Amino acid sequence: MTQMDVTPAAQAATPVVAGVDPVIEMRDISIGFGAVQALDAVSVRLYPGEVHALMGENGAGKSTLIKALTGVYSIDSGRIVVGGVEREFGSPAAAQEAGISTVYQEVNLLPNLTVAENMLLGREPRRFGAINVRAMNRRARATLEGLGIDIDPTSELGEHPIAVQQLVAIARAVDVEARVLILDEPTSSLDADEVAKLFEVMRGLRDQGVAIVFVSHFLDQVYEIADRMTILRNGKLVEERMVADTTQLELVKLMIGRELEVLDRIDRKVSARTADESGSPVLKAIGVGRKGSLEATDLELYDGEVIGLAGLLGSGRTELARLLFGADSADTGEVVIGSERRRLRSPRHAIDRKVAFSSEDRKAEGVVGDLTVADNMLLALQASRGWLRPIPQTTRTRLVEQYLEALDIRPRDGAALMRNLSGGNQQKVLLARWLITDPEILILDEPTRGIDIGAKAQIQAKVAELAAQGMAVVFISAELEEVLRLSDRLVVMRDRRKIEERPNDDVSVGDVLEIIAGESREEEGSRG
């Protein structure tokens, strides 16, 4: 990753706003899905020859905005003006026709076709009705050369690394003579060299007058490449800013905002609970890392303490949690649980050592929708026992009743289908799934995301209670207030590594924001 810099590294002249008309102007765009207002009167301007970053946390409305611009969603109200003419795109094809091209996070090209075929798919040069392969290759080569990408257009796309495929996707987008190029998280799976190459191509396009929309969770990259940015939060426009005039701290504050302290009643006295750090840690990560997701990281966890992992999306907080549990296998380092030192290869190993992990992606990685609430609750325990030793009926009933009651799960009916429950209740069932296995270490990744305030408070209270009883907890949340309220120790992640670890005494949200924004680098330096 490029070296951090307090002043933006983007040296390129910022586009002169006055006197140049925006190539696209989206004005007061609103889109609702049922009761949810995904976008609420959001306005964005794109000027030719600029890189425009779209900033915001999860659910801020970035992708909805992009989909509105590219004709995937139709807008409820507002106007889209392209080159001075008001337009409404009924389909992605219509948007592309108007010169708006999109490259999505996952490269959606065809790996078994050649580079040239991918670039010109659907608009191949033809001759007597047949595809003119030579003309196609010639045209592809010219486009690639224009972008400074040195690959053979006749080679098969799948042979190239993801980064090159990403560049081909951009070349394809550019070939349609794009006036606007939208790059949605193009760097999430690239390493530093590949990012540099991508930025080179982006700068080239910008200088040719293309307006580039750049979405990334990496602040340093935004500061390196972007000229201007639009910040969204909860479907609303926060502000449009020049990157050069905004410090990273300001940006993070704008993105995260301050939520009302509705939950203050869970006033946890941090001082009342003193974690026993004199003994040996129950869990210790030594240089655990994985290519493309986390740099080598150390972490120690003691009985009865809550470690709060803070950081933006993509900072490595989820990645670290997954490596601690063996949900992904680490490339480097090892996890010591208790006194046993070994490389975790599957969740099974971690579960056998009394580790529990609740994924941030409740739907895809937690809920088994078509099974009953009771089966969902007992899944992890049953999996530990193996299929030959079913849980006795009386035990089943007792456990299910007990946790329906303890976590206030509604409906209070173990026979209800899991998919019919609300998000908050599903989350409680998943928490119960793990508590039933009687873990010593509990890793909770975003356990309160997207659930109502009542369920949130109940889950937080439960976590505090468990820690008080001696459980070691790793708590991850995008909401800093929540992390600060619950944790004894605070670990801050940024750009796929741990940048700060400190006891949580008198740490304010502002302090954490500063750390996330990278403005306390002297501590980071001394950490070695």
Add this chain to the structure above:
Amino acid sequence: MAESPTTSVSGLQRLLRHQLVWPVLALVVLLLVNVAAKPGFFDIRMQDGHLYGNLIDIVRNSAPVLLVALGMTLVIATRGIDLSVGAIAAISAAVACTRIVGAADEGALTTAVMACTYALAVCILLGAWNGFLVSVLGIQPIIATLILMVAGRGISMAITDGQITTVHNNTFSDLATGYVLTLPVAFLIALGVCALTAVLTRRTALGMLIEAVGINPEASRLAGVRSRTIIWTVYAFSGLCAGIAGLVIAANTNSVNANSLGLWIELDAILAVVIGGTSLAGGRFSLMGTLIGALFIATLARTVNNIGIPSDLNYLFKAIVVIAVCLLQSPKVRSVFRVRRPGATGSSGSVGSAGSATPTLAKAGRS
């Protein structure tokens, strides 16, 4: 069949009624068509202490498909499919018959028992091979089992030297044509395996874990489910079921033709599973549904003869009936029916189908 002894009785009944209403209805309609064509269709007479009649023939003929379909149900529930069952049936028959023929005392009871045991052990191994390809090597089930589907025919040809092997062993013949307590042995065997499967899946936790893996493999992995063992088990079990089916088929003619024994039975079995309401996308399965599906297919075969469909239109007729049944079960078609009775969803006190119960539950959950 004990569908699930774990859920509450009322919930179980409601679920059962909801799931099986269409397959049962289809079966009943098909039987009524037969009665309309030939009023004496349901007649059953007693002769030499055995029951005879169309219905008895149907249950006996349903045995091979039912056996194969039971194993297939579990495989499909894990999001897999087993195309090799026909070939495994042929291998099973070939192994058993060649061992009987080669035995010192061809007609003895022990010869038959030993030969069948040996054949079934081979089939479990073959099933485990499929399971290995799918769960360890990660090959797509359709491809992994296609290997044995093709190679298995060759193996059974090699075992029988390409000859039609004929056996003379009364115990072996009884597998298909014998009667116990007035009922055909073949059907009793199939019913027994059906009961065994039910116990295996619903009295242990196997059924729940199979469903969990089929519904959400990643969530199951993160919950610590050893999905590799589960998948291995279901393919081995499918091999065993196919092996038993092969023995029953061979016993029916007292011979094995490696080329034709069990040919296309995998398709009938898959059809039985689907008609029974188990989704090919994996997840929840219904053994009772599979039983009804197998009976439906056997009835359909009998119907073709009974109502006098010309033999050249045989397949076309079957196809049309199957399409009709599948359409009846598709959620889209069913939702058309559901929309027509909006009044039913309002009163939650009535015995609602799962469809009408859904919004009620969801609301209760959010409150």
